Amino acid sequence: xxxxxxxxxxxxxxxxxxxxxxxxxxxxxxxxxxxxxxxxxxxxxxxxxxxxxxxxxxxxxxxxxxxxxxxxxxxxxxxxxxxxxxxxxxxxxxxxxxxxxxxxxxxxxxxxxxxxxxxxxxxxxxxxxx
Numbered sequence: 001x002x003x004x005x006x007x008x009x010x011x012x013x014x015x016x017x018x019x020x021x022x023x024x025x026x027x028x029x030x031x032x033x034x035x036x037x038x039x040x041x042x043x044x045x046x047x048x049x050x051x052x053x054x055x056x057x058x059x060x061x062x063x064x065x066x067x068x069x070x071x072x073x074x075x076x077x078x079x080x081x082x083x084x085x086x087x088x089x090x091x092x093x094x095x096x097x098x099x100x101x102x103x104x105x106x107x108x109x110x111x112x113x114x115x116x117x118x119x120x121x122x123x124x125x126x127x128x129x130x
Contacts, residue, residue, distance in 0.1 A: 006050075006051075006052075007052055008051070008052065008053070009045075009052060009053040009054065009055055010052070010053075010054050010055070010078065011043065011054075011055035011056075011057050012054070012055065012056055012057065012075070012078075012118075012120075012122055013057050013058075013059060014056050014057065014058055014118075014119070014120050014122075015058070015067075015119075015120050016058065016119070016120075017042050017043075017044060017056055017057075017058035019119045020044075020056045020058075020118060020119055020120065021044050021056060023118055023119050024046055024054070024056065024118070026098045027094075027095075027098065027100070028046065030046060032044040032045055032046055032056075033045055033046065033047045033053075036055075040059060040060050040061055041057050041058060041059045041060060042057070042058050042060075043055045043056065043057040043058075044056045048080075054078075067120065067121055068120045068121040068122045068123075069121070070123045075122070076123065077115070077122075077123035077124060077125055078122070078123070078124050078125070079113075079124075079125045079126075079127040080124070080125070080126050080127065081126075081127060081128075082126050082127065082128050083128075084128065085105075085112065085128060087126075087128075088105055088112055088114055088126055088128050089105065091114055091126045092104065092105055092114050095114070095116055100116050101116065101117075102114055102115060102116035103115040103116070109130070110129065110130055111127055111128050111129040111130045112127070112128045112130075113125045113126070113127050113128075114126040114127075
């Protein structure tokens with residue numbers, strides 16, 4: 001059996017690529033590193049740590065109701081790793097500074113999470129495992 005693969009990229013479907021690029025650019029203080037528009041979609045790519053990337057994809061022929069719901073089959077949420085409780089607190093302060101509503105830091109038996117949503121309601125979190 002081959003070794004378990006690492007995740008190279010994650011692509012999220014968004015309803016408005018421009019609005020999502022603006023949100024994630026503010027979130028990470030970074031611009032996309034690439035754009036693909038060679039299909040019935042446009043995708044903007046952000047490079048993340050560890051060689052992973054995140055794509056924001058707007059399909060040109062999307063159905064009418066495109067609002068994200070983590071209770072439907074598919075993606076539940078995306079968790080971004082943080083290295084310390086100090087870093088998690090810095091992310092909370094950053095979200096406050098850019099006007100993004102969030103859960104505050106929530107402690108659970110398995111770690112600490114800071115949850116928030118993007119413009120399409122896609123559930124995101126910064127996570128520090130115990």
